[in-house]
Amino acid sequence: MADPLRPYRAKRDLERTPEPDGRADGAAAGEGHPRFVIQEHRASHLHWDLRLEHEGVAASWALPKGVPAHPDENRLAVHTEDHPIEYLEFHGEIPAGSYGGGTMEIWDSGTYEAEKFRDKEVIVRLHGDRVQGRYVLFHTRGRDWMIHRMDPPAPGIEPMPGDLRPMLAKLGPLPKDDAGWAFEIKWDGVRALAYVDAGHLELTGRNGSDFTPRYPEIREMAVALGSRRVVLDGEVVAFDPQGRPSFERLQSRMHLGSDSQVRRRMKDIPVAYVAFDLLWLEGRSTLSVPYRDRRHLLEELELQGPSWRAPGYREGDGQALLEASAQQGLEGVVAKRLDAPYEPGRRSACWLKIKNRPSQDVVVGGWLPGEGGRAKTLGALCVGVYEEPGGELSYAGRVGSGFTQATLASTLSQLEPLRRDDSPFAGRQPPKGTIFVEPQLVAHVEFAEWTRTATLRAPAFKGLREDIEAPGVIREG
Numbered sequence: 001m002a003d004p005l006r007p008y009r010a011k012r013d014l015e016r017t018p019e020p021d022g023r024a025d026g027a028a029a030g031e032g033h034p035r036f037v038i039q040e041h042r043a044s045h046l047h048w049d050l051r052l053e054h055e056g057v058a059a060s061w062a063l064p065k066g067v068p069a070h071p072d073e074n075r076l077a078v079h080t081e082d083h084p085i086e087y088l089e090f091h092g093e094i095p096a097g098s099y100g101g102g103t104m105e106i107w108d109s110g111t112y113e114a115e116k117f118r119d120k121e122v123i124v125r126l127h128g129d130r131v132q133g134r135y136v137l138f139h140t141r142g143r144d145w146m147i148h149r150m151d152p153p154a155p156g157i158e159p160m161p162g163d164l165r166p167m168l169a170k171l172g173p174l175p176k177d178d179a180g181w182a183f184e185i186k187w188d189g190v191r192a193l194a195y196v197d198a199g200h201l202e203l204t205g206r207n208g209s210d211f212t213p214r215y216p217e218i219r220e221m222a223v224a225l226g227s228r229r230v231v232l233d234g235e236v237v238a239f240d241p242q243g244r245p246s247f248e249r250l251q252s253r254m255h256l257g258s259d260s261q262v263r264r265r266m267k268d269i270p271v272a273y274v275a276f277d278l279l280w281l282e283g284r285s286t287l288s289v290p291y292r293d294r295r296h297l298l299e300e301l302e303l304q305g306p307s308w309r310a311p312g313y314r315e316g317d318g319q320a321l322l323e324a325s326a327q328q329g330l331e332g333v334v335a336k337r338l339d340a341p342y343e344p345g346r347r348s349a350c351w352l353k354i355k356n357r358p359s360q361d362v363v364v365g366g367w368l369p370g371e372g373g374r375a376k377t378l379g380a381l382c383v384g385v386y387e388e389p390g391g392e393l394s395y396a397g398r399v400g401s402g403f404t405q406a407t408l409a410s411t412l413s414q415l416e417p418l419r420r421d422d423s424p425f426a427g428r429q430p431p432k433g434t435i436f437v438e439p440q441l442v443a444h445v446e447f448a449e450w451t452r453t454a455t456l457r458a459p460a461f462k463g464l465r466e467d468i469e470a471p472g473v474i475r476e477g
Helices: 006-010 085-089 216-224 247-254 259-268 291-300 318-327 405-418
Strands: 035-042 046-054 057-063 075-084 092-094 102-117 121-128 132-141 144-149 168-171 181-185 190-197 200-204 229-238 271-281 332-337 347-355 359-369 378-386 393-399 442-446 460-465
Touching: 006 075, 035 057, 035 085, 035 121, 046 075, 046 085, 046 102, 057 085, 057 144, 075 085, 181 291, 181 318, 190 216, 190 271, 200 216, 216 259, 216 271, 229 247, 247 259, 247 405, 247 460, 271 291, 318 332, 359 393, 359 405, 378 405, 378 442, 405 460
Parallel strands: 168 347
Antiparallel strands: 035 046, 035 102, 046 057, 057 075, 075 144, 092 102, 102 121, 121 132, 132 144, 181 332, 190 200, 190 229, 229 271, 332 347, 359 378, 359 442, 378 393, 442 460
């Protein structure tokens, strides 16, 4: 008979690796029900290996995203070579440069019952510490199989949501009864939800845009969480040399068009994901859980790495934190009711943003050519806000300061394709000579105050936003 472990041995230098060679005594099947193991394998890519004791070997599949906990979540299973029975108890470090080099840990183990064990379909009932239930593995093409949970999920378990929208804060003063509130630093970045699924990460913006390719350094957060499955709310932030969040620095990372550009800039301007809320954890929604309890669950994840963190918060005494943020040149603070649930997509009075200096998102409806030293480029943006989401666009003034040579060029390049003949503004109009554009771009500005004519006084450009849709931009103050 052919040796079923020949492919296994052919791929390995068994004098160099601590993996079993399959020739040891006692390699026969165990007593009673056959055994299984699920090993967490931190190789070139984090994955999990499912092995089933069968006919003297360990039939094996690599699971890139682990074992599904819900029947609505089918997962890829890559059929690999049979392994020795001893592998059911193997754990350790496979040397770098070896086949499968990396750390192998036992994630779960137990026994199973086989209903079918055919060449292209395997149905088993697993009895482990972490995984229990009836599963089917079925062949699709090549070495690819799928693993599907056939049993109903455990009570309370639901699939990971995929279409959440961030809860938004209202502009306001510090709450008077601040003993019932938590206070956090207001991060000057791009809002993003992080879907972390067994070593895989997806970052989505407020408008549903996929930001994942733009910030590859954050992917390691998912690897660090291992098999954990969570949905986080937070912001992608770039820091200045003094360690302060800088929306201007983030501009250099927000609008890159290729992977090579991203790789070059991430060395000069690294970003971090700042997580400040937890929306879903291991199959259970936390949206209805009070803020205080959600933050405790977030702290238990111990999110602290080179490109991710979960900063603390303080309960009460918001004035002290606001003053400290002003002294450090930060944008302000966010106040959140300790007993408040999370309300996806809603701008709620349970969250308040208190700013040290006025700022506003505005819609670009046109631009004026420059004069003097800026004669060949952008002179000023003509901007507006909506009175209500999707209503009429009201003119709010010109923004001509705050630009760098780089942002002048990049902003103009995005405006040129949007030219139109007529004005998008209703009522009061910008100056003669304005080149009108489709109202699609959203800019973030700081300014001194609103005038009586609803015009921004002394606005300064901070950058274009990629996470906000123009029709939702309304006046905040």
